[in-house]
Structures are given as structure tokens and as C-alpha cells.
Amino acid sequence: MVATASTLAPGAVQALHSTVIGWYETHARDLPWRAPDASPWAVMVSEFMLQQTPVKRVLPAYAAWLERWPTPAALAADAPGEAVRMWGRLGYPRRALRLHGAAVAITERHGGEVPADHAELLALPGVGEYTAAAVASFAFRQRHAVLDTNVRRVFARAVTGVEYPANATTAAERRTARELLPAGDERAATWAVAVMELGALVCTARGPECGGCPLLADCAWQRAGRPPYQGPARRGQTYEGTDRQVRGKLLAVLREATGLVAQGQLDVVWPDAVQRARALDGLVADGLVEPVGPGTYRLPR
DNA sequence: GACGCGTGGGG
DNA sequence: TCCCCAAGCGT
Structure with a gap:
């Protein structure tokens, strides 16, 4: 070229x-979301899960998700916290919340059918330029x-x-x-x-x-002789000791609990109280965690 | 445009 | 071991 x-x-x-x-x-x-009988919803679920998570880890989660929620309406009828719980350890759990939000929007605005229109796809929560194009292309065979x-x-x-x-x-x-x-x-x-x-x-x-x-x-x-990369340093991802790590530990407790979680159960996952509180506040602000009374939390309903 | 956002695996 | 990477999105 x-x-x-x-x-x-x-x-x-x-x-x-x-x-x-x-x-x-x-x-x-031979990936399941490429099967001829994969629905647009199935394609959309796969695309959400594949946003920054490798195929190998997505495969089992994808199957379990569609088994439980085979349509947008099925997911929309469940609590957003259930989506977060089902998301498990795929990472970036806000994707689960956005996928739930997309299911609600599809149910309310599009009669429960994943829209084929690129602009309508783009308007859904969690659907950006790439995902809108991917669903329109892979599921609806558009250009x-x-x-x-x-x-x-x-x-x-x-x-x-x-x-x-x-x-x-x-x-x-x-x-x-x-x-x-x-x-x-x-x-x-x-x-x-x-x-x-x-x-x-x-x-x-x-x-x-x-x-x-x-x-x-x-x-x-x-x-050109396969010259090595010359440009500016590519953005690295630090993780150890970050709020992200703390959020992950906190949310893991919430996911694994069947019901309400007391403050004490959260306090043990991270020693720094200031950072812990900040991380928890962030989860609440993001809608990933719901406070229910003093020192009690749960996944959102 | 630069950040923040989880988690795990391969080289 | 450690580092980099993995079908991005929203602010």
C-alpha cells in the first residue's frame, strides 16, 4: 500500500x-457473536464486553449473559445492580451499567428492538463511535x-x-x-x-x-524495514495503589454479597480510610453502589 | 485532548 | 518479574 x-x-x-x-x-x-443466528442484541452485548476485555475472557460471560437476558426487554426488567453483579470480573463495571441503560432505552424508545440506524445507536448509553459502527456493520450489514x-x-x-x-x-x-x-x-x-x-x-x-x-x-x-515506534510515549496504565484498585476491591464485596453490605465489610478491603471513602463516593456517584441508610450499601436497584 | 475507569494474561 | 496490552466511552 x-x-x-x-x-x-x-x-x-x-x-x-x-x-x-x-x-x-x-x-x-468461530466466535458465537458471528454466528448467522446471532441477534443484533447478542452482537451489541459482545461489543460492550469486548470494550477493553480480551475475547477469551468474554466468551463465558457472553454466553451466561444472553442465557439470562436474551432480549433488551429482559435485561431492562431487571435491576441495574443485577447487571453489575452478572458482569463479574470483566472489568470496567460501568460498562454493565451502560449496557443496562442501553437496554432500557431500546425498550422505551425502540420497541425493544436494537435500532439499525447509526445515529440512534450512537445515542444509546455506552455506545460510542466504534460500537455504533460495529453493531450497524456486523449486525445489520451496513457500510x-x-x-x-x-x-x-x-x-x-x-x-x-x-x-x-x-x-x-x-x-x-x-x-x-x-x-x-x-x-x-x-x-x-x-x-x-x-x-x-x-x-x-x-x-x-x-x-x-x-x-x-x-x-x-x-x-x-x-x-520500510519495520522501523520501531518513534512517537511520544504511549499512555501507560498505572494501577497499584490507585482509586481504581480500591473501587475494584469494594465492588467485589458488593457483587459477592447476596443482600446489604455493612460499612465494616468494606472497611477491611483497604487500609487508607481517606482513599477508601473517596473510592466509595466515586462508586456511588457513578451509580454502581447505592447507599441504603447509615453505613449500609448495596448494588443499585 | 487528556484522564479515569478493572482485570487478567502473555511475552 | 514486570510491563504492556485487550473489538472504548464519557467527561
Whole structure:
């Protein structure tokens, strides 16, 4: 590939589509949310869970979730705290709350059917640019630029010739993604999932398997000799000793309790009372924890 | 645009 | 071991 997609001849772009889609047809993982009978709701559930959580850990949680709540209305009829409890240890439990909120909105505003319209998807809690495009593309087979971390990395390497994309998505990346989109809806949807899968399985962040890459001969990064990342330091995630860690410990107690939780049960999970109180306040402010009387808490109802 | 937000696994 | 990463979102 070359520096910008727009400089490619139309025939070259179509060949690129065939290359990646052909690779996908023989290498794609057999994931349940890609099954032909997966509902739009199932696709949406998978997308929420996959926001920053690896596929392997999502698989069992996804199955249990849909078993319990096979429709948006089923989830909406339950308490948000039940969603938080069911979320278990997937991480970022606000996603569970937002998924519940999305189910309520779908039930109230869309007659219980996940909307196919991109703008309506985007208006749902917890649905951002990526998730709206992913659901519209994967569940409804529409033509959208689906830009996740995998796709961004594939484009950074194959198109731009750098090892990693910038920290935040740029206008140039959106333009590239749009320009490389196949013309037809169905083919665009397959292309979207195929590029993502290539990034997940071959063009990985660490230890990419370039030898098995269908784009080896077309890759700008390969052609440049696979230069290492040069840009600004990529944002690290500190965790030990942070409020996040304390929130996680507090919420774990709430999740595992069957009913009300007394202050004393929370106090034992973290020695610093000031930080502990701040973390608990944050959980309450986020709607993840509900105070019920003095020194008593529970998951929200 | 930069942060804050969980949790676990692979190199 | 430690560090980095994992189909992002909301503020």
C-alpha cells in the first residue's frame, strides 16, 4: 500500500479487499457473536464486553449473559445492580451499567428492538463511535468505517508504514478507513470484520506474524524495514495503589454479597480510610453502589 | 485532548 | 518479574 489510500488505483483497492477477505474466510475464528443466528442484541452485548476485555475472557460471560437476558426487554426488567453483579470480573463495571441503560432505552424508545440506524445507536448509553459502527456493520450489514485498535494498527502499518497508530484516532485515520471501504454494504461489512480479525490474529501489537500476513507484499511498514515506534510515549496504565484498585476491591464485596453490605465489610478491603471513602463516593456517584441508610450499601436497584 | 475507569494474561 | 496490552466511552 501507499501513503494515502486515495492514491491507489481502484483496481488495487479491490484486490486488497479480495486479499483480506479471502484470508478471513479461511482464518476467521468461530466466535458465537458471528454466528448467522446471532441477534443484533447478542452482537451489541459482545461489543460492550469486548470494550477493553480480551475475547477469551468474554466468551463465558457472553454466553451466561444472553442465557439470562436474551432480549433488551429482559435485561431492562431487571435491576441495574443485577447487571453489575452478572458482569463479574470483566472489568470496567460501568460498562454493565451502560449496557443496562442501553437496554432500557431500546425498550422505551425502540420497541425493544436494537435500532439499525447509526445515529440512534450512537445515542444509546455506552455506545460510542466504534460500537455504533460495529453493531450497524456486523449486525445489520451496513457500510461503515469500523475503527478499533486492531484496524488502526493494521492501517498504521500497512498504509502509513509506522508500527503503532497515534494515541487518539485522527481525522486522517477516519479518511483512510472511509476510502478503503468497499462500495457495497455486504462486502463492506465483511471487510470491516476481516481487517479487524487480521489485526487481532496476525498484525498484533506485540510479535506480529508478518510471515503469515496476506498483506506482506503490500505493507508499507514491511517495506520500510519495520522501523520501531518513534512517537511520544504511549499512555501507560498505572494501577497499584490507585482509586481504581480500591473501587475494584469494594465492588467485589458488593457483587459477592447476596443482600446489604455493612460499612465494616468494606472497611477491611483497604487500609487508607481517606482513599477508601473517596473510592466509595466515586462508586456511588457513578451509580454502581447505592447507599441504603447509615453505613449500609448495596448494588443499585 | 487528556484522564479515569478493572482485570487478567502473555511475552 | 514486570510491563504492556485487550473489538472504548464519557467527561
